[in-house]
Amino acid sequence: MKINQVMDIAIKAGKILLANGSEIYRVEDTIGRICRSYGVEAECFVLPTSIFITVTGKDGEPLSVVKRISERTVDLSCVEKVNSFSRRIQESPIPYEEAMETLEKIEREKGYKFGLRLFVAGVTAFVYTLLFKGTVQDAVVAFIIGMLIYISKEKVSRIGVFKFFEYFVSGLIAAGMSVIAVKIFPFLNIYRIIISSIMILLPGVSTTNALKDALHGDIVSSQFGMAEAIFTVVSVTAGVAIVLSLGLGWI
Template sequence: MKINQVMEIAVKAGKILLTNGSEIYRVEDTIGRICRCYGVDAECFVLPTGIFITVIGKDGEPLSFVKRINDRTVDLSCIEKVNSFSRGLQENIMSYEDAIRILDSIEKEKGYRFGLRLIVAGITALVYTLLFKGTVQDSIAAFFIGMLIYFANEKISRAGIFRFFEYFASGLIAASVSIIAVKLFPVLNIYRIIISSIIMMLPGVAITNALKDALHGDIVSSQFGIAEAIFIVVALSAGVAIILSFGLRWI
């Protein structure tokens, strides 16, 4: 197999991992593992926004491949499938066509249907409301607000608006709809509803990955992850604070 084809397989696998919430050290390990399976010695450097890989060609000249990463989400099933793919290569070397076909099928998987994810978002808000000792009425309100936030977040994401606006808008929606709900039903607790409805937006995976990267020595990637998590929290908080600063007087 040609060296550039090996690089393409490795980078494609790394891209799937990175765009689906994998840790940096896992991406680098997978890229190196795939290259070694094909007898290619590669050096790779991965950041949350890009993959850089260099190998030495047969003529002694270095060959480099750079892949820019723009979108990131969390899908652990994709990560598991790419891990299985890379480890399976150690026992059964695939052709370029077969490897790309498998990676394409993993990348194109749509995951769970939007309707199911919407309901799960509402259930998450409902459960957290009860966990925070809210009433049944609070949890029902949080259920619908959580679904509304997830729906709006999905539409904003598909519209291509910059990422942190999604979280800012989520904070705006959570606070404004909660104020309306409390105005209509004074028995509700606005703070429990807001906290429970936005908790699913908090960057728990990003913080965990940043800490794991730091433990593996990837300090730059760790700092990036922590900074991203801070920006997300600030965006959410700003959206909630702006609405509450003006809306609480109407309750």
């Protein structure tokens, strides 16, 4: 297989991993494993938004590829499928066309259906409300608000504005709907509802990946991940704080 084809396969697999919430060290390891499977030694450097691969051609000239990752989400099923793909290649390399077709199929898969993800978002808010000693009534309201937050986040993300604005708007909705609910039903606990409904927005995967990268020595990527997590939390809390500062006097 040609070196540029090996690089195409490796960069495609790395892109899918990075775009779906994989750790940096896992992306680098997978790219290196794929290249070695085809007899190519590669140097790989990955950042949360970019992939850099350099190999040495048959004529001794270095060949480099840079791939920019602009959109990222969390879909661990895609990560697992690419991991299985790379291990399968390591055991028995497959032709270029088959490898690219497999990766494109993984990339096209959209994971769980929107209705199921929406329901799980509501259930998450419901369960956390009970965990925080809220009443069943609080949990039901948090369930509804959790789903509204998820819908609004999906709608805002499709508009194409910057990522942290999605979380800011979600914070506004979480606090605003909670204030309205407590105004209508005064027996509800506004703070438990807000805290529970925004749990689906907290960057648990980003924080965990940042810690894993730090343990593997990827300090730059770890700092990037922690900064992203902090900005996410600040965006959500800013939206909540603005509404509460204006709305608590209305209750």
